[in-house]
Amino acid sequence: MFLSKEQIAEFQDKGFIVLKGFLDEGVMDKVSAHLDQLRDKQPAEGEEAKYYETSPISGENILVRIENVLGAHNPELGRLLLPPEAIECLAQLLGEPPVLFKEKINYKLPGCRPDQLHQDQAAGWNAYGPFYITMGIVVDPNRKENAALSFMNSGNYEKKLMSEEWQPLTEDDPPYKPEDEYVLLEADPGDVIFFDSFVPHGSPANTGDKSRRNIFLTFNKRSEGDKRDQYYQDKWANYAPNQTDSARSKESFRV
Ligand SMILES: O=C(O)CCC(=O)C(=O)O
Numbered sequence: 415m416f417l418s419k420e421q422i423a424e425f426q427d428k429g430f431i432v433l434k435g436f437l438d439e440g441v442m443d444k445v446s447a448h449l450d451q452l453r454d455k456q457p458a459e460g461e462e463a464k465y466y467e468t469s470p471i472s473g474e475n476i477l478v479r480i481e482n483v484l485g486a487h488n489p490e491l492g493r494l495l496l497p498p499e500a501i502e503c504l505a506q507l508l509g510e511p512p513v514l515f516k517e518k519i520n521y522k523l524p525g526c527r528p529d530q531l532h533q534d535q536a537a538g539w540n541a542y543g544p545f546y547i548t549m550g551i552v553v554d555p556n557r558k559e560n561a562a563l564s565f566m567n568s569g570n571y572e573k574k575l576m577s578e579e580w581q582p583l584t585e586d587d588p589p590y591k592p593e594d595e596y597v598l599l600e601a602d603p604g605d606v607i608f609f610d611s612f613v614p615h616g617s618p619a620n621t622g623d624k625s626r627r628n629i630f631l632t633f634n635k636r637s638e639g640d641k642r643d644q645y646y647q648d649k650w651a652n653y654a655p656n657q658t659d660s661a662r663s664k665e666s667f668r669v
Pocket residue numbers: 520522529534563615616617628630668669
């Protein structure tokens with residue numbers, strides 16, 4: 415078993431655990447180079463879904479995220495990010511084998527808007543299943559200066575929606591309140607955060623000069639089925655990928 419009983423208990427109590435140095439430097443160098451290639455790539459039909467927005471800080475059109483990055487169009491990336499130990503951790507935390515629901519790279523470039531405090535489940539995920547676990551992979555150093563994430567670490571949340579669907583829990587920036595219930599999660603390349611779809615988390619705008627790339631792979635229990643194709647089909651119908659010259663200016667909360 416990869417995770418100890420104590421780690422599983424911590425996850426159940428707080429809704430997340432951090433595994434320092436889960437992926438090694440050699441792997442992360444390759445992942446970082448891969449993300450640069452994806453940033454510059456013009457995807458073919460059915461490949462990566464890229465989302466651009468106009469920065470509220472600089473007014474420039476910037477890449478905010480890329481979704482649908484795992485699969486036959488990027489076989490190497492899946493091998494790098496999901497070694498057998500990762501699957502084992504997910505199975506231990508879910509209590510059964512995991513199935514990939516969705517995945518994305520948040521580039522969080524300088525000038526990127528905040529990701530307001532939210533529960534992932536509020537982003538329409540109830541339509542596909544009741545519960546998910548995300549493996550967050552740190553690619554660039556995450557520091558306060560470049561919009562490191564804050565997580566509720568008191569365990570004081572409900573495993574149900576605490577806001578209307580599609581609404582953030584607050585429009586305020588961190589430190590979130592009550593301050594002693596949140597932790598600023600500064601982290602290094604290769605660190606991994608496993609977190610459930612109800613634990614409140616968010617990050618401010620990136621007002622620094624360094625990008626803060628993280629990858630988020632979200633899984634559901636195998637017994638709940640494979641909903642990934644349906645999720646992306648629905649998402650692209652309602653929220654289509656775009657290009658630099660069609661960047662969105664004001665975004666509602668999306669996960
Ligand atoms: O990248 C971020 O800062 C926010 C990520 C996040 O919370 C999410 O997409 O659910």
